[in-house]
Each structure stands twice: as C-alpha cells, then as structure tokens.
Amino acid sequence: MQRYFVTPAQFAEDRVEITGDDARHITKVMRGRLGDKFILSDGVSREALFKIDDMDGHRVLAVLLEPLEMNHEPRLQVTIAQSLPKGDKMETVIQKCTEIGAVSFVPFLSERTIVQYDAKKEVKRLERWRKIAKEAAEQAHRNRIPAVDQPMSWKNLLAAFDGYDAVYFCYEKESGAQLRDKLKPFVEAVLQADDSKASLLLVVGPEGGFTEQECRAAEQAGAVSVALGRRILRCETAGMTALACALYESGEMGGV
Numbered sequence: 001m002q003r004y005f006v007t008p009a010q011f012a013e014d015r016v017e018i019t020g021d022d023a024r025h026i027t028k029v030m031r032g033r034l035g036d037k038f039i040l041s042d043g044v045s046r047e048a049l050f051k052i053d054d055m056d057g058h059r060v061l062a063v064l065l066e067p068l069e070m071n072h073e074p075r076l077q078v079t080i081a082q083s084l085p086k087g088d089k090m091e092t093v094i095q096k097c098t099e100i101g102a103v104s105f106v107p108f109l110s111e112r113t114i115v116q117y118d119a120k121k122e123v124k125r126l127e128r129w130r131k132i133a134k135e136a137a138e139q140a141h142r143n144r145i146p147a148v149d150q151p152m153s154w155k156n157l158l159a160a161f162d163g164y165d166a167v168y169f170c171y172e173k174e175s176g177a178q179l180r181d182k183l184k185p186f187v188e189a190v191l192q193a194d195d196s197k198a199s200l201l202l203v204v205g206p207e208g209g210f211t212e213q214e215c216r217a218a219e220q221a222g223a224v225s226v227a228l229g230r231r232i233l234r235c236e237t238a239g240m241t242a243l244a245c246a247l248y249e250s251g252e253m254g255g256v
C-alpha cells in the first residue's frame with residue numbers, strides 16, 4: 001500500500017490535510033478516488049491507515065481509519081558518514097542506504113575530498129538530499145525518514161564519534177581487522193535483549209580514499225579501522241555494502 005510522511009503536527013488530528021508533492025502524487029500519479037486508502041506516518045512515532053475523504057488537484061483531505069504498529073525500523077541504528085563524493089553520488093548513497101535501513105547520514109569533508117564546498121548551493125543541495133531520503137523511506141516502507149546532516153568538517157566528525165556505541169572506519173588499506181570480525185562480537189554484545197538498540201557509525205572515504213594520518217586520527221578518536229574484504233569498492237558502494245553487512249549480522253535481513 002502507498003505510504004506518505006506528514007509532519008507530527010499534521011498528524012495530531014484524525015483528519016489530515018495533505019498538500020504539495022504528496023497531494024499531487026495521490027491525485028495525479030496514483031489517480032486517487034474518494035475512499036481510497038493509504039498509510040500516513042509522522043516519521044517519528046505514529047502511523048495509521050487513512051482514506052481519502054475529499055480532494056482537489058492541490059490538496060487531499062484524509063480521515064484516520066485505524067492506527068498501525070510501526071515495526072519496519074532496524075534495532076541496529078546505523079549512521080553513514082560519507083566523505084563528500086563527486087557529482088550526484090551522495091544522492092545514490094542516501095537513496096540506497098535509506099532503502100537498506102540507515103537511520104541517518106553525515107556528509108563530511110576530508111583531505112582528499114575533491115568537490116568544492118559551495119556554501120551558496122548548500123541549502124538547495126541539503127533540501128534535495130532530504131527529499132531523496134523522504135521518498136526512499138516511503139518507497140521502502142520505512143517508519144522513519146533518515147536525518148541528513150549538513151556537511152561537517154573532519155574535526156567535527158571526529159568529535160561526534162563519542163555519540164555512538166561503535167565507530168567503524170572503513171579503510172581500504174587496512175590489512176588487519178575485517179568488518180565481520182568486529183561486527184559479530186559487537187552485535188552479540190549489544191543486541192542481546194529483543195528490544196535492545198545500538199548505534200553504529202560507518203565512516204567512508206571519498207574517491208581518493210583516506211590518508212594514513214586520517215586513519216590514525218580516527219583511531220585516536222575511538223574508531224576501529226576495518227577492511228571490507230579483499231576488493232576495493234567505489235566510495236558510493238562501500239557504505240551500502242558495509243551497512244547491508246551490519247544489518248545482516250544483526251538479523252535485520254530476515255531469516256534469523
């Protein structure tokens with residue numbers, strides 16, 4: 001069933017007015033008719049089945065039919081810290097990792113970041129990234145829209161490490177620790193109880209990779225440097241791969 005996100009304020013009532021892109025999607029793309037049902041989520045704590053009560057080309061008025069349980073979110077809360085890649089690769093990272101189950105994104109600048117940071121374009125770009133996260137979350141039946149932070153400096157990224165239960169620094173030159181060796185004991189230790197949650201930050205470099213110095217600094221700030229097997233992945237592939245591995249290991253990909 002089609003689903004849409006509205007703000008918690010909109011969701012406060014049993015009747016919700018939907019405008020903008022979502023209203024257009026319901027009326028034009030889905031060719032909605034009175035009585036058609038869809039799911040609305042406030043992206044935080046409420047989700048329910050609604051039906052169309054009234055509409056015109058620009059707005060849809062929906063009434064609540066029944067509350068639904070929110071149970072599509074992973075217990076392992078993975079954040080992807082991605083050194084800004086070239087072109088529209090960050091959009092790919094956000095879209096794919098949202099589908100897989102990342103809970104937030106932290107773009108950052110590192111020594112070999114190639115893109116020029118343009119503060120003027122920043123607002124528009126951030127808006128676009130957040131829209132991509134929202135649409136991917138709807139498509140993937142997520143209950144939450146992953147947060148997308150403003151690009152941060154390397155220094156601020158290191159300072160943020162403390163906020164996570166574990167930080168894995170994906171380092172293409174790592175010859176010791178493999179992601180799985182670190183993941184297995186971590187997941188077993190932190191996700192013992194059925195309702196327990198844990199947070200993990202995956203740090204991924206740009207096209208040119210990380211420098212040795214950056215790796216040392218990350219380790220000093222509390223990260224564990226890990227390799228993702230014996231092949232080198234492109235920067236936009238590394239995060240989604242590590243994320244899928246982490247969620248598989250924590251039993252989030254079914255079959256456990």
Ligand code: SAH
Pocket residue numbers: 169170171172173174203204205206207208209210226227228229230231232233234235238
């Ligand atoms: N240009 C570099 C590769 C950079 S890959 C080179 O040729 O060596 C871009 C980023 O993806 C890396 O900084 C790292 O964060 C991640 N990555 C890719 N393959 C990896 C691997 N096998 N192990 C760990 N991290 C990897």
